Amino acid sequence: MGKPKYQDILDRLVGIGLLLASEKNLHKLLEKIVEEEMNFTNAEGGSLYIRRGKYLIFMVFRNRILENKLPRDTILKRIKKSKFEINEKSIAGACVKRGEIISIRDMSRVEELGFSYDRSIDRELGYETKSLLAIPLKSPEGEIIGVLQLINLPQESFTEEGLRLVRATAAQAAISLSNGLLLDELKKAQLDTIYRLAKVAEFKDRETGDHIKRMSRVSMYIAETLKHDPDFSELILYASPMHDIGKVAIPDHILLKPAKLTEEEFEIMKTHTTIGGEILENADTELLKVARVIALYHHEKFDGTGYPEGLKGENIPTEARIVAVADVFDALVSKRPYKAPWPPDEALKYIVSQKGKHFDPEVVKAFVDSYEKIIDLYEHSDIRS
Amino acid sequence: MGKPKYQDILDRLVGIGLLLASEKNLHKLLEKIVEEEMNFTNAEGGSLYIRRGKYLIFMVFRNRILENKLPRDTILKRIKKSKFEINEKSIAGACVKRGEIISIRDMSRVEELGFSYDRSIDRELGYETKSLLAIPLKSPEGEIIGVLQLINLPQESFTEEGLRLVRATAAQAAISLSNGLLLDELKKAQLDTIYRLAKVAEFKDRETGDHIKRMSRVSMYIAETLKHDPDFSELILYASPMHDIGKVAIPDHILLKPAKLTEEEFEIMKTHTTIGGEILENADTELLKVARVIALYHHEKFDGTGYPEGLKGENIPTEARIVAVADVFDALVSKRPYKAPWPPDEALKYIVSQKGKHFDPEVVKAFVDSYEKIIDLYEHSDIRS
Numbered sequence: 001m002g003k004p005k006y007q008d009i010l011d012r013l014v015g016i017g018l019l020l021a022s023e024k025n026l027h028k029l030l031e032k033i034v035e036e037e038m039n040f041t042n043a044e045g046g047s048l049y050i051r052r053g054k055y056l057i058f059m060v061f062r063n064r065i066l067e068n069k070l071p072r073d074t075i076l077k078r079i080k081k082s083k084f085e086i087n088e089k090s091i092a093g094a095c096v097k098r099g100e101i102i103s104i105r106d107m108s109r110v111e112e113l114g115f116s117y118d119r120s121i122d123r124e125l126g127y128e129t130k131s132l133l134a135i136p137l138k139s140p141e142g143e144i145i146g147v148l149q150l151i152n153l154p155q156e157s158f159t160e161e162g163l164r165l166v167r168a169t170a171a172q173a174a175i176s177l178s179n180g181l182l183l184d185e186l187k188k189a190q191l192d193t194i195y196r197l198a199k200v201a202e203f204k205d206r207e208t209g210d211h212i213k214r215m216s217r218v219s220m221y222i223a224e225t226l227k228h229d230p231d232f233s234e235l236i237l238y239a240s241p242m243h244d245i246g247k248v249a250i251p252d253h254i255l256l257k258p259a260k261l262t263e264e265e266f267e268i269m270k271t272h273t274t275i276g277g278e279i280l281e282n283a284d285t286e287l288l289k290v291a292r293v294i295a296l297y298h299h300e301k302f303d304g305t306g307y308p309e310g311l312k313g314e315n316i317p318t319e320a321r322i323v324a325v326a327d328v329f330d331a332l333v334s335k336r337p338y339k340a341p342w343p344p345d346e347a348l349k350y351i352v353s354q355k356g357k358h359f360d361p362e363v364v365k366a367f368v369d370s371y372e373k374i375i376d377l378y379e380h381s382d383i384r385s
Numbered sequence: 386m387g388k389p390k391y392q393d394i395l396d397r398l399v400g401i402g403l404l405l406a407s408e409k410n411l412h413k414l415l416e417k418i419v420e421e422e423m424n425f426t427n428a429e430g431g432s433l434y435i436r437r438g439k440y441l442i443f444m445v446f447r448n449r450i451l452e453n454k455l456p457r458d459t460i461l462k463r464i465k466k467s468k469f470e471i472n473e474k475s476i477a478g479a480c481v482k483r484g485e486i487i488s489i490r491d492m493s494r495v496e497e498l499g500f501s502y503d504r505s506i507d508r509e510l511g512y513e514t515k516s517l518l519a520i521p522l523k524s525p526e527g528e529i530i531g532v533l534q535l536i537n538l539p540q541e542s543f544t545e546e547g548l549r550l551v552r553a554t555a556a557q558a559a560i561s562l563s564n565g566l567l568l569d570e571l572k573k574a575q576l577d578t579i580y581r582l583a584k585v586a587e588f589k590d591r592e593t594g595d596h597i598k599r600m601s602r603v604s605m606y607i608a609e610t611l612k613h614d615p616d617f618s619e620l621i622l623y624a625s626p627m628h629d630i631g632k633v634a635i636p637d638h639i640l641l642k643p644a645k646l647t648e649e650e651f652e653i654m655k656t657h658t659t660i661g662g663e664i665l666e667n668a669d670t671e672l673l674k675v676a677r678v679i680a681l682y683h684h685e686k687f688d689g690t691g692y693p694e695g696l697k698g699e700n701i702p703t704e705a706r707i708v709a710v711a712d713v714f715d716a717l718v719s720k721r722p723y724k725a726p727w728p729p730d731e732a733l734k735y736i737v738s739q740k741g742k743h744f745d746p747e748v749v750k751a752f753v754d755s756y757e758k759i760i761d762l763y764e765h766s767d768i769r770s
Binding site: 006007009010011013014017018019021022139140141164165167168171172175178179182183185186187188189190192193194196199200245248251252253279280283284285287288 | 391392394395396398399402403404406407524525526549550552553556557560563564567568570571572573574575577578579581584585630633636637638664665668669670672673
């Protein structure tokens with residue numbers, strides 16, 4: 001770092017604060033925190049752990065020397081230990097317990113300091129961890145929410161002055177991390193509310209809450225493949241569970257009829273789309289706007305023979321074209337009182353056969369391209385997380 | 386500010402960042418931003434505006450000299466101008482337009498600089514605005530989200546050095562403000578989702594979405610009076626709309642029956658509480674946990690004669706005891722196909738008469754103490770905001 005002027009340090013500190021605060025995606029934020037702290041201190045490597053109760057969860061590992069020698073995947077495969085209990089044996093654990101920076105200038109003496117340190121990774125990757133700083137990340141409320149470890153730092157990082165600067169930047173990082181975790185929790189709470197209340201709409205129906213969860217996940221996969229825009233896919237994931245919300249207004253004798261509906265009954269059944277649209281209309285938020293469009297148009301068909309409006313092709317909103325495929329696929333592979341479950345490959349064939357008829361060809365293509373992920377989802381019973 | 390050491394400035398800057406980041410209530414945050422910036426710069430006064438599209442909304446006014454002479458209410462009554470359009474005429478507006486600090490060392494020359502400035506407030510309150518800084522608050526994404534004005538500052542605030550520090554602290558304030566606004570929006574989106582989906586539960590019922598909104602607002606008022614804990618009242622506001630969610634599972638011929646239910650039908654009707662509890666069970670979030678307790682127990686009575694479990698007194702969760710009062714009150718004052726609306730004062734009398742029978746005496750007391758606010762709510766049609 002040399003001996004920079006304090007104005008420059010002040011500007012860099014503010015800059016780091018702004019850069020981290022602008023990152024709203026939690027995983028990208030964690031990466032950025034490590035990168036920025038490595039840049040600021042000139043450390044060779046850095047890692048980040050998040051605290052969950054009694055455990056530290058490993059989140060990020062970066063090392064500019066190793067990354068020049070080996071592919072990141074190779075490094076990560078060797079490094080990744082998912083979580084460990086917080087205690088004084090590990091450096092990161094001790095950092096949480098003590099609530100202060102642990103600074104080790106000479107890692108050859110780490111055992112003398114009472115820590116156990118796994119050198120097998122260094123040996124395997126041909127690397128030597130010479131010095132280390134473990135920095136507690138405290139929420140603005142004073143709770144320790146994570147640990148940042150930096151390795152192989154220049155000597156000046158270990159001076160009083162150096163540690164002060166590390167503390168200051170870590171405080172910025174911790175504010176962003178704390179906000180990131182809070183936003184993440186709020187989003188999860190939002191999703192949980194939507195799932196439960198969407199479940200309500202299907203409570204009287206033949207289908208179950210699992211249908212909603214699978215269908216929304218498949219919709220998200222299709223959206224990802226189609227647009228490569230995480231914000232869009234996330235919106236689809238959150239909005240699609242409400243697609244059948246209008247069914248609450250369908251009379252029992254139609255909704256629960258164990259036989260084929262008469263034409264007249266089917267006309268009433270169809271109104272679940274427009275009623276869903278009504279329930280969700282005039283929303284201020286993007287999420288509910290998308291949910292409305294999906295509820296209203298997920299029974300439209302690409303060739304214009306669907307309902308409620310008989311929209312055709314691109315006139316059907318993309319979100320609804322995506323959910324249409326996911327909804328039909330899940331219905332086909334599910335067991336119902338009146339039908340056996342189809343084998344997934346048969347359902348896939350059917351979806352493909354409806355390209356340009358019921359379904360948008362591009363959405364069908366995205367569905368086929370995501371098929372491996374989708375099958376993986378159906379093979380795992382608990383898809384909640 | 387004198388000539389402090391840069392370490393001290395760094396520490397203060399980090400301190401301000403942490404202090405502001407720890408404030409999760411938007412209105413308190415706005416106050417704190419002004420206070421902290423006044424302290425940091427030794428300004429006599431400060432005010433804060435939030436940007437909404439083409440407008441600046443006045444949010445905070447502080448002045449340590451005036452507050453020593455006059456009650457804050459008197460000052461605020463004189464000051465408060467709700468919003469104004471952003472243009473180059475006002476100093477704050479110009480600050481947004483230009484996106485940079487506007488610094489005026491000598492306010493007697495403010496008109497020469499092309500600004501119009503209302504001196505009538507100063508005259509009436511016996512005050513003189515001598516100097517002013519208008520500081521744009523930029524989100525980490527670079528958008529101007531507010532303006533902070535500081536008045537009557539020491540000369541060193543106007544030096545290059547002083548402005549650099551003001552910019553640095555304003556950056557911290559802006560990060561917190563940006564996060565605060567985002568959290569506020571997410572909470573509103575959450576509430577909007579809950580309202581719409583709770584509306585679903587009442588879609589087939591005789592009641593309307595307005596019942597839910599009023600009932601949840603009244604529940605919040607009671608909670609405020611009872612506990613003086615904003616987090617608790619907010620939880621009640623958000624959770625209570627889901628109280629009748631279990632009604633979706635009640636067969637149409639019972640739920641929609643225009644006459645008195647038979648004993649057998651009533652038994653089925655009662656299951657809307659346990660079904661609501663089922664829909665909301667196993668939640669991770671505090672909000673849904675409270676919602677579950679309310680759905681399950683809002684028909685319990687204080688004397689043990691309620692359902693589904695016949696719980697008595699304190700064994701009924703507080704949240705459910707609160708909602709029970711709000712739910713009955715709203716039902717009484719509402720028009721229904723089978724009954725005229727009661728005059729509010731009659732409904733109040735009935736609630737009081739059920740003290741210790743249907744209702745918890747302490748909740749009834751809190752209801753009576755909040756009655757003025759409640760009546761005010763019923764007199765205003767749009768209670769959405």
